[in-house]
Amino acid sequence: MTVILTFLAMIAGIAGWWLSRQGLMSKPWLESVGPLPQTEPSHPPPYRLGTAVLLAVIGGLFAMLGSAFVMQIDETPWQLAPLPNLVWLNTGLLVLSSLALHFASRDDGQGRQIWLIVGSVTAVGFLLGQLQIWTTLTQNGYELSGAPAASFFYLITGLHGLHILGGLVALGWVWLRLSQTDERTDREAPIGLCALYWHGLLVIWLLLLALLLGLGNEFLALCRSALT
């Protein structure tokens, strides 16, 4: 459970920082009556905060999967599926997609359409590339119903892909809404929310990739030896 506990420690850090700014040491039964002056900076707008909370939940989901993965490393037989080089191209596409959406969220003019097209096409390319990796692995004998190490690859990449797919649906909806309105920028910059979501999924993918490549094994072994 090292992975999820590390993730939760991070969340606890953020929560602790936020709580420290809420006047938890105050004594509301003694304070002078009246609305308090606003001493704290404004929070992010609701939709942005909502997206951030959603990303935290999704992060928790993948951290749990990571924990389940790490927990079973000691089980036998445990052999990570050797990933084809295509995985690096896919990762590049996702990075590009994330960057494109970032630029789209900053661009109010004609460039926005272009960046949106680039972002969507590269995201679809990422998904197709992942499907191609599945095919390659299956042909190489690493089937879904084989050893758990291979099954994990399909499960983790599949769930991540589903989240990208959901993001694409949301992006399409936002795109449609923006094309139907004359406003150059919406009140809560919905493309910015999509970009935030994409960045989150990119970070999650990079961490998952490290796990699937076995890069974190030594670090995890160290943590486990410290615990036991």
Next chain:
Amino acid sequence: MADLPHDTDPQLPPAEVADVMPPHAHSWWSHYVFSQDAKYIAIQYSGTAIAIGLVGLVLSWLMRLQLGFPGIFDFITPDAYYQFITMHGMIMVVYLLTAVFLGGFGNYLIPLMVGARDMVFPFVNMLSFWIYLLAVLVLVASFFAPGGPTGAGWTLYPPQAILSGTPGGAQSGIILMLVSLILFIIGFTMGGLNYVVTVLQARTRGMTMMRLPLTVWGIFTATVMALLAFPALLVAAIMMLFDRLLGTSFFMPALVELGETLSYGGGSPIAFQHLFWFFGHPEVYIVALPAFGIVSDLLAVHARKNVFGYRMMVWAIVGIGALSFIVWAHHMYVSGMHPYFGFFFATTTLIIAVPTAIKVYNWVLTLWKGDIHLTLPMLFALGFIVTFVNGGLTGLFLGNVVVDVPLSDTMFVVAHFHMVMGVAPIMVILGAIYHWYPLMTGRMLNQAMGHFHFWITFIGAYAIFFPMHYVGLVGVPRRYYEIGEPAFMTTPVEGLNAFITVAALTVGAAQMVFLFNLYWSSRHGRVAGSNPWKATTLEWLTPVVPPEHGNWGDDLPLVYRWAYDYSLPGAPEDYIVQTDPGPKAPTAGPL
């Protein structure tokens, strides 16, 4: 949506979020069925949860009939008995308690108590309920599926959960259960996002976090916990579904079933237990924290006294929420874990008792020298404190490895968790309904029926679960269809088992009186008027009772004080509402 006129008083801090009227319903369907109003969604959530909870209640009756009078009821076969156990547990913990506290009270009270017009994402909130309803329907469908619902026990431990020897294991029972759980979690996440962001962003001006009623603190913290804990169950459910449907072996070791070698191999059943309890233990507090918050408010209002140690109560809620994530393996002492792990989890389990005990002391000190009104909400709140202390104390015993190992598979554990997680939160739910029913309907619940309901429930619950501790101590194992006359048990328990069954049937029947009261009082109950309990918090201060769409008329309330200004010396009345801009204590002398 339309922007509302804003108060331009320069003395006031600016609103964080624009005051926007939530979308109006344009038809009967969008008003009453596909409503985006949190108050309707709350009632939909609660109604559905109570309906499925009644199914859980009937299942417990059937179980008790078998245990109290074995061999008399032919239709209760061993398979059916395990199915009753499984469905009773899952329904009560997830589909009733979690749904009522967060989906029901969360939806109704958060916007009203923080001074918001509605949840910040009303459409997503509506989707949350409909996905929850779908989850419940899928769960109910498993009763009618070939082979019936799963009988794997509410913890659904693999490998037995998906093998043919377990009812519903080789048929669709377990599949429907897992799909239903996945749907529930998706639906809850939608609601949970709303509760968290609404508390953070939609509080009215002057409503700082430290002026929030403890009910909101409890529901808010529990929601954050649920958002972080439910993914563990989601992952476990998806992986088990893969094992069952796609032939993976995430949780399945190499197995021989009925002489036949199965295709599974290499998986870890213990991994499931870790995932399940990483959700399962926070779940205890996901239910308990809203109960803690609500009971604090009930005590303050009905004892006419400020909550003792408000600040410490907030810290304790947050502390319990954090600690509850590092105690999960105390449910797994008998799984063969490393002894040092057992030591670690026993220690954290005992540590979490400290903030919990602080809360209990503060409740008792809130009552100390209070002007205690023995209203129905107060009776249920008192019932909660006593029951929670009882259940909590046996939890301290069971938290220790050496005590837990022999007791783990006995009825003692069943009695423990029913006291602490069954009866205690139900007491709070009932007390809260008696308290807020006048707000929801404009009428008071009938007192005579209410008192009958309370005393039967309270005394009856003890008649059920006190003897059950003893039955467990003398060695009766849990989850056994029939124990016969085993050699290791020298004390006969048939009489006690029959007594417990009669008590369970009686307590269950008393709940029907409560349901009738809900219906009868909505038509014939005494008209409550606004703020019948003379409470200070915002939900009682809406211009119309029951609150209408948008809650607050033209202007949002402004908050000038904390939530517990009761019985202030020198004040003309024994309560000062949160919107009162007057001085703290008008003519207060030395205290």
